[in-house]
Amino acid sequence: MSSLNLAQARVLVVGAGLMGAGIAQVAAQAGHAVRLFDTREGAAEAAKAKLASTLDGLVAKGKLTAEAAAATLARITPVAALQSADLVIEAIVENLEVKRALFADLEALLPPQAVIATNTSSISVTALARGMQRPERLVGMHFFNPVPLMKLVEVVSGLGTAPEVAQAVFELAARWGKVPVHARSTPGFIVNRIARPFYAEALMLLQERAAAPELIDACLRSAGFRMGPCELMDLIGHDTNFAVTNSVFAANFFDRRFTPSLVQQELVDAGFLGRKSGRGFYRYPDGPPALPALSVAVPSAAQIVVHGQGAVADRFAAALPDAVRERDSDWTGLSVDGHQLRLTDGRRAAELAPGAAVFDLPLAASGDLAFAGDVATAAWLSVLGLTPRAMADVPGLVVARTIAMLINEAADAVSQGVCDEAGADAAMKLGVNYPAGPFEWLAGWDRRAVVALLDRLDQHHRGERYRVSAHLK
Numbered sequence: 095m096s097s098l099n100l101a102q103a104r105v106l107v108v109g110a111g112l113m114g115a116g117i118a119q120v121a122a123q124a125g126h127a128v129r130l131f132d133t134r135e136g137a138a139e140a141a142k143a144k145l146a147s148t149l150d151g152l153v154a155k156g157k158l159t160a161e162a163a164a165a166t167l168a169r170i171t172p173v174a175a176l177q178s179a180d181l182v183i184e185a186i187v188e189n190l191e192v193k194r195a196l197f198a199d200l201e202a203l204l205p206p207q208a209v210i211a212t213n214t215s216s217i218s219v220t221a222l223a224r225g226m227q228r229p230e231r232l233v234g235m236h237f238f239n240p241v242p243l244m245k246l247v248e249v250v251s252g253l254g255t256a257p258e259v260a261q262a263v264f265e266l267a268a269r270w271g272k273v274p275v276h277a278r279s280t281p282g283f284i285v286n287r288i289a290r291p292f293y294a295e296a297l298m299l300l301q302e303r304a305a306a307p308e309l310i311d312a313c314l315r316s317a318g319f320r321m322g323p324c325e326l327m328d329l330i331g332h333d334t335n336f337a338v339t340n341s342v343f344a345a346n347f348f349d350r351r352f353t354p355s356l357v358q359q360e361l362v363d364a365g366f367l368g369r370k371s372g373r374g375f376y377r378y379p380d381g382p383p384a385l386p387a388l389s390v391a392v393p394s395a396a397q398i399v400v401h402g403q404g405a406v407a408d409r410f411a412a413a414l415p416d417a418v419r420e421r422d423s424d425w426t427g428l429s430v431d432g433h434q435l436r437l438t439d440g441r442r443a444a445e446l447a448p449g450a451a452v453f454d455l456p457l458a459a460s461g462d463l464a465f466a467g468d469v470a471t472a473a474w475l476s477v478l479g480l481t482p483r484a485m486a487d488v489p490g491l492v493v494a495r496t497i498a499m500l501i502n503e504a505a506d507a508v509s510q511g512v513c514d515e516a517g518a519d520a521a522m523k524l525g526v527n528y529p530a531g532p533f534e535w536l537a538g539w540d541r542r543a544v545v546a547l548l549d550r551l552d553q554h555h556r557g558e559r560y561r562v563s564a565h566l567k
């Protein structure tokens with residue numbers, strides 16, 4: 095318990111839009127008296143009316159008692175002007191000057207011990223606190239949309255934020271049934287930073303003409319992601335996604351690792367913004383075309399050897415009990431009558447002996463898995479229950495490359511003190527529904543293999559993008 099306790103705080107939510115309305119709901123459901131203010135006339139009342147109908151719906155479905163719904167609603171009071179409170183949560187327009195002006199108005203009104211929490215998704219908390227009389231009372235409280243459903247709250251400390259203020263907001267978020275994670279105020283905080291490669295690697299693959307969007311999406315869906323990156327960018331809107339990428343790029347002093355993509359620039363230029371404009375990577379309402387159904391026949395072979403150790407080698411050994419096992423091999427996969435079928439380590443199939451194929455990191459028991467190289471050799475992937483999908487022979491294929499880059503970005507964030515490893519894992523699972531956290535993937539893979547793969551990507555591309563985090567080495 096920190097000395098500062100917000101459990102009984104009177105809450106003022108400023109901004110009754112998408113996020114503010116959700117935050118007011120969550121605070122009221124946790125028992126707080128909540129005042130809701132918006133400069134747009136009628137907005138706070140409209141937000142409350144909308145909440146009333148949402149709660150009615152939950153009551154009708156039996157998910158909430160009528161009494162609880164009425165009590166929640168009764169705790170929310172739309173107000174026509176800023177008022178005093180113990181905790182203010184700001185969810186107004188994403189603009190530095192407008193937010194600073196609001197904080198000045200609030201400081202004139204609030205008791206000195208009051209806490210101001212900002213829900214900004216992209217502005218530096220350090221910069222927002224500049225000019226405040228009590229910068230130590232400002233902290234980021236970054237909720238995710240939709241607020242009542244998404245568990246993650248990034249508790250963001252700026253340079254001047256008092257640790258007890260961050261801790262009190264952390265404890266409060268936990269009381270509200272959320273999973274708070276401490277973050278240092280750096281561009282993109284945790285989620286929006288670590289997630290960049292999920293989009294960026296797909297865009298690089300498209301730029302390299304290595305695979306079609308539907309293949310990239312299918313492979314990452316098979317790896318456990320709810321949506322592939324291309325369909326997700328179509329959903330978010332290319333204008334929005336491109337703007338976030340540009341702001342992270344600029345905020346990092348144009349570190350080339352975060353370079354936006356010309357592929358996405360073109361979509362924005364064309365007005366192909368995704369679902370909302372009827373066309374992005376895909377046309378809507380149809381969405382991604384299905385990949386062709388494949389039934390792969392496994393060729394016959396005289397001699398099969400399972401190479402390497404670890405989960406993938408074990409899977410091959412279990413599927414092919416008569417195969418010879420060569421555990422000390424320096425690569426993972428099968429050799430079939432001398433032809434290598436290798437788990438990608440960043441090397442391309444063309445760098446191996448003729449007849450070789452490389453395959454992507456299999457994270458699931460079934461589904462689509464990318465390969466490059468010899469089709470007949472790759473057909474052996476079907477003994478694992480996987481459907482081999484041909485793509486161009488580029489280092490790291492789809493899943494391995496994407497996961498390795500997510501791990502790399504998370505490692506950089508940890509090495510820079512943005513968050514700890516557990517925080518990064520929780521943030522990515524709860525903020526963007528990843529099937530696992532970056533450090534969980536790392537634990538199930540092999541640190542040296544990840545570094546080797548990134549090094550090969552780096553050699554192939556010769557830029558800053560694939561430089562390996564010192565934290566990983």
Ligand code: NAI
Nearest residue numbers: 109110111112113114132133134185186187188214215239
């Ligand atoms: P919104 O546009 O739905 O709502 C903003 C509300 O603030 C509007 O009702 C507007 O009238 C009001 N407003 C503007 N200036 C004001 C002022 N000076 N005083 C009082 N009210 C004012 O926007 P949304 O999406 O709710 O975003 C709000 C904040 O939350 C932004 O900082 C945004 O970056 C952040 N955020 C948004 C997420 C999202 O998915 N939409 C996710 C996480 C954070």
